[in-house]
Amino acid sequence: MRTVSTVAEMQATCREIRRSGKSLGFVPTMGALHEGHLSLVRAARSHNQVVAASIFVNPLQFGPTEDFSKYPRTMERDKQLLETEKVDLLFAPPPDEMYPHGAVTTVYVADLSEKLDGQSRPGHFKGVTTVVAKLFEIVRPDRAYFGQKDAAQVAVLRKMVHDLNMDVEVIVCPIVRERDGLAMSSRNAYLSAEQRKQALVLNRSLMRVQALADRGEKRAAVLRDAGEQVIAEEPGARLDYFAIVDVNTLDPVEDISKGALVAVAAYVGTTRLIDNLVLHGPGQARQVIQR
Secondary structure, X not given: OEEEOOHHHHHHHHHXXXXXXXXXXXXXXXXXXXXXXXXXXXXXXXXXXXXXXEEOOXXXXXXXXXXXXXXXOOHHHHHHHHHHOOOOEEEOOOHHHHOOOOXXXXXXXXXXXXXXXXHHOOOHHHHHHHHHHHHHHHHOOOEEEEEHHHHHHHHHHHHHHHHOOOOOEEEEEOOOEOOOOOEOOHHHHHOOHHHHHHOOHHHHHHHHHHHHHHOOOOEHHHHHHHHHHHHHOOOOEEEEEXXXXXXXXXXXXXXXXXXXXXXXXXXXXXXXXXXXXXXXXXXXXXXXXXX
16 A cells, blocks of 8 residues: 555556556545444445555644544554455545645535534534545546535535545445444544443434334424434433434425435533434335444
């Protein structure tokens, strides 16, 4: 695996890959890699002749009271994992390489960026879209891979790619979970043993909604109330939002007959966790909550 730290070298290297006629898959990450990230790498490997990944803890997507300084950084371990998965190229730039002095341009997807996590974390998605747009311009991949766990982020990025006519295919891979149902996240490392148990309430709330939907309940308000009640029964969790929305617009829906995204965010201790479930309409394959 070749590791590159400058924009110029990464651009030149990726340009040569494209000139060779090889397909290039790209997995952008903030490091602290886990099985969820590695599942994206494997998907990229299965679809492309060359796989590139990035590790960059993006300061623009952290608010002033959020965890940028303590976000887990495990570069040497991450490199070993990527080597094992046969990643060809790693882009690991320092912050001043991505955001040199005087850089003021940002990318902002209006409306969508203010919903779900965007409402709870003002400015977050502008930071995400800015860094991903820059990475796409640097790498110019054929395909880029993201996890379904970040469903709101996926909707925002798909809109950005569509509106800006970016020549990249966004591929979304299923949520990867621990055996007990907890969605894998780099932030799980912040949880104590007790908090780790409390965090399972997010998955339980989604399973409750899935069970009701399987029994024929279509009213979003009823399903949302049921999910919120599950969260309320766990004293160690504090609900941020429980929403049932359109998968693409992130607008609330009144019923789930045509499908919907069920998204939850909650604090366990000081750690904010997210999870979601896609409920499919008639004739569509349903998403199974992996255990």
